[in-house]
Amino acid sequence: MKNRSYEYDVALSFAGENRAYVEKVANSLNKKGIKVFYDLFEEANLWGKNLYEYLSEIYQSKARYTVLFVSSFYNKKLWTNHERVSMQARAFQESREYILPARFDDTEIPGILKTIGYINLENRTPEELAILIENKLKKDQTFFRNRWSKLSTMINPKPFIFTLKIINEKEEFIKHAKVVLMANNSTYLEGFTDENGLAHFVIRTRKLYTVLVAHSDYPAVVFHNVNPKDDIEVTIEKSENTGSLIINKSGQIPGLTGKVEPAISTDDRLSIYADNIAIEGGKNQPYNMDLDESVTLEDKEGNIISLIFRFFQGRIALIDYYKKSTVRQFS
Template sequence: MKSNSYEYDVALSFAGENRAYVEEVANSLNKRGIKVFYDLFEEANLWGKNLYEYLSEIYQNKARYTVLFISGFYNQKLWTNHERVSMQARAFQESREYILPVRFDNTEIPGILKTVGYIDLQQKTPEELATLIEKKLNKDQTFFRRRWSKLSTMINAKPFIFSIKIIDQDEKQVKNAKVVLVANNSTYLEGISDETGLAHFIIRTRKLYTVLIAHPQYPAVMFKNINPKEDIEVTIEKTEGFGSVIINKSGAVPGLTGKIEPIRKSDKVLALYADNIAIEDGSHQPYDFELNKSISLEDNGGNIIHLTFRFFQGRIALVDYCKHKSF
């Protein structure tokens, strides 16, 4: 059985700790005449290539299906998570199952819903799994050929992966930074940096974006008119006592009990509601504010925080904050 549309019938994505099982699956598929992407089958081909770009192309465009071997090890790896994001970009593009999850354990993987059907590997030998993969390919081959010509005319530009790496002044990766890309039409994409400092975004429409970055231990960072065609690296620096947060419609500020909700009263006037929080010693709400000018908030516990709005568009706000110091 060969695929005329793709270089590979199936690509295997797994953590190295699970290689023994996966290699048996790969060998079994290979013996059945199924074209499988398995890294050890491709050593000569991978030699010298930019693996970041090449593997993105494999998992996003060159395989009919990807089998995702889920385990606790998989969730901890940089490369496997890069592969996963590439798969998900493809899954967004097509209205059919593309990612076939199989589980060594119950680890949760970002973007893979618990309701998606999976195969329990504790109940399947590698040979049995290879048989199931072969059946899946055989079942869908005729249907896929009939449907693809129609489907391809409905798809616009292919989605692609845009990544932002966030490091601090000591060149250490910053994890758990909130990153939001805001387009000129106020649509947005949200992400959070992982253990390696990377935040990944699936770009489906080519636009310029304002990049917002916030973290409770770092001041806010903003870049305007960013073209996502190339990945970027951002260095953020700590300032003692300062943090930042991105508010989507409404949200909390660390150190305060209650929520705030910025609004746009008119083209030129911004205002702020605060729930169970006094603004500027109890001023009337909504309280008019300006970008880049500090205002003080106090909650019902006497905690005082100074806020400075750096950006507000649509319902997305980027906010710096610092705790009031008593002298």
């Protein structure tokens, strides 16, 4: 089994009552380039299939690992127990861990011994769980060999031009937008749109990219798993008082004096440092936060800006910013 290639890196098995949490895990894994079986990602594929047979095959043979989200709801569902039986049939055949329990509570699941190592979800965010799943996969050498093999086949000996066109809702060209193409290995290409809203990139290695777009007059845009073989057109719409920017290592937020510097904390969370800028009224720095979480900054002049980090990888951050108000204090 050790040389086997799987259709999915991980499958997620859960009760519908826990979907809100699990969906965030699935989205986070997807952003990391991890192939995840999550039912809502597969609606078109599942349409018309014999689900009893198809799901048995998914959980028994098509995924490298399965994360089983243990809860009181899980035990009561017909389909989750069908998935569990398929997983256990696979686990019985293999001499390595396959079922990875993640517990919302202490519910006993038939066949899942309490002595099996599990992850407690009580104070763990979906992004933190996704990072643990990613780290588990990184320890699997077959996973690495398969991924390297797929990347190797994407090398294109002849460079080619990939073009991205950016317009607004009025079909006007958006010039001076910054565009970054970020590969899964954190290497990147960057450029700006010209007078015709076009950004051109010379592609020498065929990979899938995350495309980041930022402009001082428009919200941030992110596209995942973009194949550069075909040019793309992006339409973005204005949002009042909202702009976006991409910073590398550190940068200045329009409307604020001083710089901000995002980083990854020791517990793998997003954290930010700010030079001569108060974060959330003066919280200690580095300040830990999550993607898509709003944070308020105030500079020495009393200018207040709300930030939301939409993407962070390597040293590249994509940020939405919203000017709240200006506060003047006099003695």
